[in-house]
Amino acid sequence: MSCTSQCLCPLSAHSERAAERTFTRALQQAVSCVTPAVLSNWRDRSQPDDHLCSLLLNNGHPVSLAGTLRLYLTVTLRYRIVTDTADRGRWAIRTEQYIYSLRNEETDVLAYHWHPGLGQRVTWPHLHIQDPALQDSVFLSSRKHLITGHVALEEVLLLAIEEFDVQPRLANWRQILEETRRAGAGA
């Protein structure tokens, strides 16, 4: 787990655009370890003072991952471009919401969520687990919000490869995930 509340990209930049570019390129590099699908970004240009943006993999749809379990990945996150608290002349990125999930063809199996501000009771980073074996469980269901702390996208990708047999596309995937996380993505 990377941090416990809002996660600030540790690598700041001299301009708003440079900070955003570093952040989004690092995340694209990370996801390319498991899929050729691309990230796209939304910023409401009608609100020029609002530095809140969305980043979506494959336009919000799941992407198929190579491997024996036939899993799919979804990635959606919201981030804000902020002035660096340590150096007012520089810019940094703060992650404000995310949804990272590993799915089967029909539903999320593991869903890492953090979505404060959507008017819900649960504001902490959490995990939903959904498995047919849990259907009759009175204790554990997909509606439970299992506390996780902030989870980085790179950690979910690592989990997919190491524990769920997802086949990496790049031989140096481990180095890439370590570098992008250290470089300040870790969203």
Place this chain on the structure above:
Amino acid sequence: MAAQVQDVSLEIHEISPTEAREIFDSAAQYYLKMSGEEFLKRWEAGKFEELDQPDVMHVAVLMPLVRP
């Protein structure tokens, strides 16, 4: 065999307002079998009984694409 080199462009596509509406509508159709407009109506009316269900949240986090 995994490749050694990065084969995906790292440039991020910026979504246009028209694309944003299409993406939101497509996500609502995919996850919840309803239109984006219907999702917004139901969300604003508080009609999602299972608000915490992951598929509802997949669409909810995309709402900024269609409303400030």
